[in-house]
Amino acid sequence: MAKELRIVPIAHIRTDFPTKFGIPRQAGIAGALQGTVVFEPEFRVDDALRGIEGFSHLWLIWGFSENAGSSWTPTVRPPRLGGNVRMGVFATRSPFRPNGLGLSCVRLLSLKKEPMLGTTLLVAGADLMDGTPIYDIKPYIPYADSIPDAAGGFAPDEGRVLAVDFPEQLLNAVPEEKRAGLLSVLAHDPRPRYQDDPERIYGMAFAGLDIRFRVEDTNLIITDVINQNQGA
Amino acid sequence: MAKELRIVPIAHIRTDFPTKFGIPRQAGIAGALQGTVVFEPEFRVDDALRGIEGFSHLWLIWGFSENAGSSWTPTVRPPRLGGNVRMGVFATRSPFRPNGLGLSCVRLLSLKKEPMLGTTLLVAGADLMDGTPIYDIKPYIPYADSIPDAAGGFAPDEGRVLAVDFPEQLLNAVPEEKRAGLLSVLAHDPRPRYQDDPERIYGMAFAGLDIRFRVEDTNLIITDVINQNQGA
Numbered sequence: 001m002a003k004e005l006r007i008v009p010i011a012h013i014r015t016d017f018p019t020k021f022g023i024p025r026q027a028g029i030a031g032a033l034q035g036t037v038v039f040e041p042e043f044r045v046d047d048a049l050r051g052i053e054g055f056s057h058l059w060l061i062w063g064f065s066e067n068a069g070s071s072w073t074p075t076v077r078p079p080r081l082g083g084n085v086r087m088g089v090f091a092t093r094s095p096f097r098p099n100g101l102g103l104s105c106v107r108l109l110s111l112k113k114e115p116m117l118g119t120t121l122l123v124a125g126a127d128l129m130d131g132t133p134i135y136d137i138k139p140y141i142p143y144a145d146s147i148p149d150a151a152g153g154f155a156p157d158e159g160r161v162l163a164v165d166f167p168e169q170l171l172n173a174v175p176e177e178k179r180a181g182l183l184s185v186l187a188h189d190p191r192p193r194y195q196d197d198p199e200r201i202y203g204m205a206f207a208g209l210d211i212r213f214r215v216e217d218t219n220l221i222i223t224d225v226i227n228q229n230q231g232a
Numbered sequence: 233m234a235k236e237l238r239i240v241p242i243a244h245i246r247t248d249f250p251t252k253f254g255i256p257r258q259a260g261i262a263g264a265l266q267g268t269v270v271f272e273p274e275f276r277v278d279d280a281l282r283g284i285e286g287f288s289h290l291w292l293i294w295g296f297s298e299n300a301g302s303s304w305t306p307t308v309r310p311p312r313l314g315g316n317v318r319m320g321v322f323a324t325r326s327p328f329r330p331n332g333l334g335l336s337c338v339r340l341l342s343l344k345k346e347p348m349l350g351t352t353l354l355v356a357g358a359d360l361m362d363g364t365p366i367y368d369i370k371p372y373i374p375y376a377d378s379i380p381d382a383a384g385g386f387a388p389d390e391g392r393v394l395a396v397d398f399p400e401q402l403l404n405a406v407p408e409e410k411r412a413g414l415l416s417v418l419a420h421d422p423r424p425r426y427q428d429d430p431e432r433i434y435g436m437a438f439a440g441l442d443i444r445f446r447v448e449d450t451n452l453i454i455t456d457v458i459n460q461n462q463g464a
Contacts, residue, residue, distance in 0.1 A: 054385030056383035093370055103368075139323055
């Protein structure tokens with residue numbers, strides 16, 4: 001009965017997150033974050049996308065590549081619950097799960113023909129690490145997939161939102177088109193778990209920058225933005 | 233880059249569809265259809281379900297087991313478009329796709345402890361064939377997953393609905409708790425593609441019964457219900 005299935009990446013995604021630190025816990029949280037789906041050579045076929053532009057949203061089924069091959073445990077500790085309460089893995093979207101598959105709904109912004117890469121998909125709301133393998137892309141079908149009054153268990157809403165204090169001269173170091181996405185990520189508290197050391201400085205790698213911040217009560221204060229290519 | 237991932241079934245589902253004929257094309261179409269998720273022995277761990285009852289809906293990531301291993305083609309012909317128009321496979325939910333993964337949102341009705349099977353999940357709206365392997369179960373998180381105003385491309389709604397003429401003495405042969413699901417499947421035109429031969433009799437295997445019907449204009453007329461265990 002338990003026959004294994006072999007699946008291969010059809011694409012990978014390019015995002016501004018070189019590490020998993022700061023990646024939103026759900027695709028919906030940071031709708032302004034952009035990513036680019038680049039198809040693998042075998043699947044770089046324009047015909048396979050025919051009609052996709054009629055859909056505003058897509059499902060991505062992807063792989064938690066960082067923990068591929070690790071064993072599973074029945075319970076996990078969702079960051080949402082403070083990191084101290086254990087929930088069943090199938091009651092969470094935790095990466096630490098059998099088969100390591102992720103599911104994200106993203107907005108389709110545009111299709112772009114690129115000389116070396118074929119047609120790529122520019123999407124928004126991508127809560128994925130740069131280079132994440134994509135195993136399937138499906139259209140979001142609202143009459144089947146949208147259930148506004150579903151009960152959301154321990155994650156009924158986006159959770160608490162922080163006020164972000166981003167000094168203007170530091171914000172200017174962030175490319176303009178990436179600011180909205182970054183601010184949204186910061187507002188949703190990118191720390192791995194709620195920690196309460198207001199002195200601690202965190203560093204988040206984002207779009208070639210090291211975003212330094214600390215969190216005091218419900219305020220996130222940017223302390224520095226360092227261009228990683230140029231050093232500090 | 234294109235490294236394969238091996239995934240194993242964590243469960244399989246029991247439904248009333250022994251063949252794929254008649255299976256709704258989307259989970260949302262036949263919300264009354266019930267199925268039971270039975271975990272594989274290795275994943276038969278109650279702790280893995282802790283907190284799941286707080287969610288009204290679940291995602292199932294499953295395998296189109298019937299066409300596993302078959303090669304993919306860039307375009308498919310969605311039944312929804314009459315079966316004559318080709319669309320890109322990634323713009324459809326067609327089973328004939330790279331990696332053969334399916335995605336369905338189902339309603340969680342109850343958890344049940346069964347002596348030989350451990351805890352099983354009774355779900356509604358399952359558009360899956362009996363025995364389909366399940367690779368992942370995730371909670372439906374409405375703030376991230378529900379996008380009521382998403383544009384649905386060529387499948388903006390449930391499509392046309394047929395009037396079902398089911399003579400009472402034939403309906404009595406169907407177990408009472410399965411009637412609503414069956415009627416809903418029939419109303420959504422279970423024929424593989426729109427065909428227009430009003431004389432043709434179709435047979436659909438459902439819950440141990442052979443449901444015989446024909447379709448004339450927008451009417452589906454039940455001609456017989458045969459108990460397959462007892463013969464005609």
